[in-house]
């Protein structure tokens with residue numbers, strides 16, 4: 001099935017990643033799960049689950065529900081994590097270090113293959129856990145020409161975010177995980193996902209207060 005960007009909301013994709021983690025837990029105990037069981041764990045409705053999954057095809061078996069193993073592999077394929085994805089990281093400061101010092105943060109489907117920075121005190125230093133040396137951002141054009149990679153993590157200072165993004169786009173990067181708070185401008189064929197812990201906390205506060213008021 002060929003889907004267009006407008007057919008899929010960000011929320012559906014966020015829920016897919018949650019379904020996946022629940023399904024991984026459930027597969028230890030069950031072979032099948034129906035939308036009603038899944039909806040209780042997800043704290044949503046079974047109609048929502050059916051709607052989300054039907055965006056991508058019909059996978060349920062009438063009377064039995066979803067084959068958990070099968071659903072896991074379908075969702076992994078949809079999310080492109082049925083393979084190892086090579087990723088580069090630009091900006092090895094506090095955030096960058098947090099990401100390279102614990103490979104579990106990225107999960108088993110993502111591998112950091114190159115790290116770039118512009119600070120002379122960092123370029124050339126080895127990142128032991130990854131067995132690679134930090135490279136100079138100045139050399140990114142020639143370095144990326146040698147490896148086949150289309151995903152980048154951006155963790156430079158905000159003031160450099162767009163400049164680095166333009167360099168990444170020029171080097172055929174098609175997906176950027178943006179840790180900076182800068183609103184990046186990219187061509188239509190480049191996907192950007194912003195990570196913003198402060199914004200997440202603000203959202204959390206809103207939901208927490210709303211639920212508290214509901215109980216009063």
Ligand SMILES: NC(=O)c1ccc[n+]([C@@H]2O[C@H](COP(=O)([O-])OP(=O)(O)OC[C@H]3O[C@@H](n4cnc5c(N)ncnc54)[C@H](O)[C@@H]3O)[C@@H](O)[C@H]2O)c1
Pocket residue numbers: 090091092093094095096116117118119122137155156157158160163164178179180181195196197198
């Ligand atoms: N998403 C979040 O929740 C969150 C949390 C904390 C910080 N941040 C943001 O993440 C970014 C990184 O934060 P940090 O605390 O790691 O900052 P930092 O100053 O510790 O690190 C930034 C790194 O980027 C490098 N750099 C700067 N310009 C560069 C360029 N043109 N090319 C390559 N490397 C370059 C610097 O040399 C440095 O190593 C900042 O924009 C910060 O605002 C986001």
